[in-house]
Amino acid sequence: MAIETLYDKDGSLNPLSGKTVAVLGYGSQGHAHAQNLRDSGVTVIVANRKDSANGKLAIEHGFDPLPVGDAVQQADLIVIALPDEVQPEVYAKDIAPNLKAGKTMVFTHGFNIHFKTIDPPSEVNVIMVAPKGPGHTVRWEYERGGGVPCLMAIHQDAAGDARDLALAYAIGVGGGKGGTLVTTFKDECETDLFGEQVVLCGGLSESIKKGFEVLTEAGYPPELAYFEVCHELELIINLIKRGGLDYMRYSISNTAEFGDYYTGPKICNDDTKKRMEAALKHIQDGSFAKAFRDDYANGFKWFKQQRAENAGHAVESVGKELRAMMPWLDPVEM
Ligand code: NDP
Ligand code: MG
16 A cells, blocks of 8 residues: 555554543544543543433443543543634633643544634644544444454654554554555645545435436336335445445446447536536635534534435335335344
């Protein structure tokens, strides 16, 4: 691989011995980091509200959630596992006043450091260990004896130990098994935002919706439309995940593969690529981050409206009915 990739053999947990790690937030990432590190033998404390669902889960898992300020005071490493939009205010109120030389801030996404909405003092280390998977996979893979690949980056090395600490941390959460790729806050942040907006979440959701609309508006039953543009995605993704586009195309019929080459480039074409480039610019120049922050300051008014409108789309109602007929999918109701 061209990018520097580190494994268990390249480091150890020693840099964390005698240190206390405070995980702020016990949500998707927080619960996985806290438990994996603890199971790796690291001293871990957790900060969270006690009476929320996540707080109760932390207690159930044997932690005693503290207020953020107390946890930061007691800790050597402070892991920011809070939603990106709330990090700046929690930082200003409860983290910054309790920081001092020798402490290390650990981020799991580069957003606030890269876009400078958090600007830590120069005497603290600022590192990132970002598992490339949802928190539940990070935990589940670790329990299975493996580990999700991580991205690791150093923003500030105040004491000369930032890289050793970052690698030890990555090993502690399981990233030494899957491999830890060394990168920068900028590259992690911008590629992450691009991927989720353009392909994984935004691009995919809109493809599903538009495909569903075209079929149903042409008079086809919504049930069939759902099967064809949504349900079967999982089968395709599993093939791609295991062997790339090549293996997916090997497994599907010749008719499907022919149609892939014949029609795919008509749907996603050079014009689409130009719009993807524009989306990347919008991320790079900070416009996306500003839009996100401005809407948060406005009570996430636009965000909540989108969420409600999307929940009302016909693909969602028919999907719910069909999934109920397939209990092996372990359907989840929102
Ligand atoms: P979640 O929304 O799952 O969890 C957030 C946690 O923060 C909860 O425990 C919540 O507590 C707590 N919290 C929320 N608001 C406040 C507040 N005002 N003060 C104190 N605590 C608060 O977050 P994620 O795990 O999804 O995201 C955390 C970080 O991880 C982000 O930087 C994200 O980009 C990054 N990340 C997330 C991934 C994912 O798979 N979700 C993947 C890789 C990185 P409570 O329950 O009490 O409200
Ligand atoms: Mg992401």
